[in-house]
Amino acid sequence: MTDMLLGQALVEEATKKSGLIWVRGDSPARALWHVWHEGAAHIVGDGPGEQPLPGLTGGGTAEVTVRSKDKGGRLIVWTAAVSELEPHSQAWEAAVAELKGKRLNAPDAEQMTERWARECRVLRLAPQSVHASLPEDSQAAPPLPTPATTRHPIPAGLPRLLFKRKKSRSR
Template sequence: MPEQTTQPTAEGRTNPTPWVPEPDFDAALIEEAAKKSGLVWLSPAGLSAKADATRPNGPQAVWHVWHDGAVTVVAGGTEQPLPLWAVPGRVVEVAMRSKDQGGRLISFLSQVELIVPGTPEWGAAAEALHAERLNLAEGDKYQQRWAAESALLRMRPLGGAVAPDGGSGAARPLPTPATTLGRMPKMIGGLPREQEKTQARKKKKTR
């Protein structure tokens, strides 16, 4: 990070000038964030802070790898789904979160690009994705399957980072039938420590 410089004022004093990122600062931050995070959030360009996950244009999380200077994903078939607006040729906003704090760290615009099966680029991208793909069956002929039923897509940053538009970037959780109702399950090995203390105090009062 460059040091702050000073410039003279009308009164002769010096004030530190605002720090301006170097030209490659955004690119380096995008690459670092993409390598550290296994997920990115896609949304139509300009709608990341105005949509939620319950709407068709809401942000959607996808797993990816950072390969050849781009966010690279495999989708379709038995792999992860992608929204209809995240097709080759469309411009999307790619958001990444901070691994330490969990909040949105940086976003960038990208035009979705299809990697053509049978090309050296496709083979290299498939190998990079396979290295990070979880729960693949042993002996799975993933390259044949991906070429037949899935698509390999990449999203290179178009310019620098997208300035936050005032939204938090938080997405509303999708509706789910999973819930915890009724009595809590019985604890194995006795009551939790706080409940034990409460019962002990009640016993003292009754004596």
């Protein structure tokens, strides 16, 4: 019983303090921003300009990996029950009020909650169990393909600007 309570406390504290959580449903793990509210992590996405939530469906489960905010290393892994909140329900309104405060760089801050109700999904990830031991391997994976990633040659003048030596002043 004590181990279960300690596990729940560790999940809550680690997840609250971490800016990102890695969530794996039926697709590869993805880093998602979230907010901890009323005993669960809440995420918003699957709409224009919001984070994608592939493989996460209401009624399913997901594996959540929480990283350390200061070192970035894996702290804890827990299994979550995924539920989709109904737009404008009491639980949805409470979660969205918290999410709205954490959403950075929203293009439409004034109409954001209405856009989320029309076009996005708000998911609640409630902890079910804590994995007692962390995996032995690093579980490193190549980045997921995205149209946002581009690779261009560096500008010709950049090395000169970066490595320019300061001229010594003669006295």
